[in-house]
Structures are given as structure tokens and as C-alpha cells.
Amino acid sequence: MNLFSTREMPSPSSLFSAYASMAASIMLFRSMANELIPQPVRGYVLSAIKYVFKTHSPKLTLVIEESSGMSRNQVYEAAEVYLCTKISSNTERIRVSKSPKGKNLTIRLEKGEKLVDFYEGIELKWKFLCTDSKQNNPNDPSPRSEKRYFELTFHMMHKEKVLGCYVPYVLERADAMKDEERVLKMYTLNANYPYNGIKWESINLEHPATFETLAMDQELKNAVIDDLNRFVKRKEFYKKVGRAWKRGYLLYGPPGTGKSSLVAAMANYLKFDVYDLQLANVLRDSDLRKLLLGTANRSILVIEDIDCTVDLPDRRHTDGKKQHDVQLTLSGLLNFIDGLWSSCGDERIIIFTTNHKDRLDPALLRPGRMDMHIHMSYCTYHGFKLLASNYLDIHNHHHLYGEIQDLLKETEVTPAHVAEELMKSEDVDTALEGLVKLLKRKKLEGDECEAEAEKKTAAKRQKTGNQQKKSVRNNRRIATKRSSKRLSARNPNLY
Structure with missing residues (x-):
């Protein structure tokens, strides 16, 4: 017996008409809702509906973003290093790179890849994701960079174990791996990067300079080494006295005296990364703060030729930027050096270099900002012997050393100029004879300059003396005329 007769069954055309009518009603309702109900309200209602009807999962997901506010996220950096050791045969895509002098390959996950x-x-499931960030301000012409982050998913019952033990374990393992594969980095600004216009980018720092090869006064060299050793050992001392754990150095002297080589030697000695900051690329104090907060601990921040950029408000820009867009100030820089912002980081060294110390604002030079002033002078006899040992492998006395020593006492020549002369020949006698000729030529030029200066001084003195004599004669003539006038006024019969 049939439950429904064929007469009671709706025809296909009726079903199609009912479906079309329902679809039209839904579309009409949807368009009316879009017109009448604001988008935030619609989003809230949809979220509430999804929350009510969704099945609650026992899984918990941690989102580990690349940055945490204005600072870098150490958990993200640790995860990036740690996970490269967990790549298995199930991983389909990875990123591989190698620096020119790197020992090993650098392996990283490609976006969208998962591993366990x-x-x-x-069981902990990792996933690396990248999304394009949208512009928050339509009037901001600089596009935003992509947003990179890791997702770590696990059962909710293990939350305390993961946060209390596993994450610290990842941080510890990543630090150990970094120490094993430690390669010093040189960071510079990339003004074309779409993150508020500028971002740090790095290459391997492969500068060979060390304190052993540095041609500078031995006492000054020892003083710098002692100061660096004292600084890195005094973390608790800085904390006790209430000061940020940082140290400032001012390197000043003529070009070619080894200021940049000293920076590299300090980095190689301490195993610190170097951040080369060009203030000409920074427009606002807020950008400067973001960049400086983006520097890591155990690093050296270098601002070269500070005398050329210290007059920040009056800088000229040749890239079309309007003057009112420039909001980087000297006070903003000083505030980060020793103000409240200076405490945002530990074990940092700040180095200013200049060829003209006398041009610097005294506010830059006081203790607490530039704690140690290092004068990089012209080449001394000790510096020459070190250069001769490095370039020509001379470890004993040479018969030209006495003449070179006497010439260096009377000649101003930079270590860079001496090194350049020693590189011209691999033959020891030829190279040293060329250096003697250079020093004699420099001495002759110096004597000629001194003679010319003395002539100018003598001519100036003679001119001043003649002017003084002429002035005395004029004064006497005027005094005589005045005396004659007074006498004629008293006794007109005399004239």
C-alpha cells in the first residue's frame, strides 16, 4: 500500500517554481539586509551565529607573529631556526640559501608548509603562513609588507605544558644553534622595502679587521679592549646603579685613520652584529624609534660622519620629499641614546664617527652619550711596524726603519696611505723605498705649506704694522691741527 498517491505528489514544474521563488526571496532579503543593516552589525550577527552552531574543538592554536608591537618577536625567530631541524620527508617545499662564505645551507619553511x-x-603541529597586510590609512602612500606568522596547534589539555616547558625549550635550542653557527651580520637600511618605507636588511659581516692587525697606538688599543671587556661583564652593575646597559664611543680624526676598521675590530672581538644607520634615509622620530627597536641585543649601532647629519632639521632632500615631511630631530636621536628609549635593549654599543669633532653639538659629547672619545691619529712608528708585518711579513729590523721613524715624526700621513704604498710591491726593499719617497714628498709638501703659511703670517704682520704706523701718523697730524686751532683761538694776533 502506497503512503502517497501519485495525484498527491507535486509535479517537477511546481518544485522548480517553488525553488525559484525561494531563491528570489532570499536574494531580495539579502540585498535589503545589505542596504539597511550596517556592515559591522552584519559581521557581529554572523559571528554570533557561527559561534552558536560551531562544534567546539579540543584543539588550541597559538599564533606567533613576526613582530610584537614595535619590537621583534623572539619566539618567532626561535621557531624559524628550530623548525629547520624538524623538516621531514613529508615536507613538500622549503627555502634554501647560502651566503658566499657561509659554511652550511640555511633552510627555512616555505609559506603554507606544515610539520609535526x-x-x-x-603532538604539536606547526604551520607557516604569510598574508598581505592591508593599508589602514588610505592617505599613506607607502604599502605595507606581508604579515608572516607561525601557527602552533595542540590538544588543549597540554596548554600549561606547552607554554611552560615546550616554548622555553624551543627558545633555548634556537639560542644554542645560533651560537654554533654564529655568523656576524651587517645590517643596513632598505628604503624601498614596503614597511613604512624602510627596514633593516642584512649581509654577512666578513671584515677581517682585528685588534691584532689594527694600526693604532698600542696604549690606546689596550684602553679600548679593557673598556669593552669591562662593559660586557657589568650587567649586574648597570642594573644596580639604574643605568641602561649600553656604551657610547666617539671616533674622531682625519679620513683614512682607521675609524671603520676599528668598528669592525670591535664587532669581531665581541661577536656583535653591526647596524649601519644612515640618518638621511629617516624622516621622522617615530621611524627612528621603530628602526632602533628593531636592533637586537649584543649589537653595535654605527652612525658615520655624524657631523654631516647632526643638523637634522635643516637637511636638504634630493628625492622630492617636502621639508614639512621631515620630522626627525636631534632631540629625538639624543632621547634614544640616553633617554627613556635607551632602556629598550641590553648590551648595546653606540658609535659615532666624525672627521671634525669641533663641529659637533656639545649635547652629543657629554658622558652618558659618548662615554669614551677615541682620537684616530696619523700613522705612528708603531703603527707602521704593524702594517709592515701584516703586508710584507717583516718581523725583524730593516735597515730603512730608522729613516722611516725619523720621517714619521715630521710627517702627517694616514695608515691607509701607508698601507696603500706597501701594497704596491711584494719585494720588501722596493716597497719600503717607495714609502721613504712618499714620506719625503709629504715632508717637502708640509715644509712648503709651512713656509707659505709663515710668508702669509709675516705679510699680514707687516700690513698690520704699516696700518698701525699710518694710523699713528694720522693721529699725530690731527692732534697738531687741533692744537693750532686752540692757540689761534686764544691769541689771534700770533697768526
């Missing part, structure tokens, strides 16, 4: 890790029996 285990910690004390807990």
Missing part, C-alpha cells in the same frame, strides 16, 4: 613535532609524548 613531538615533545614528551605531545
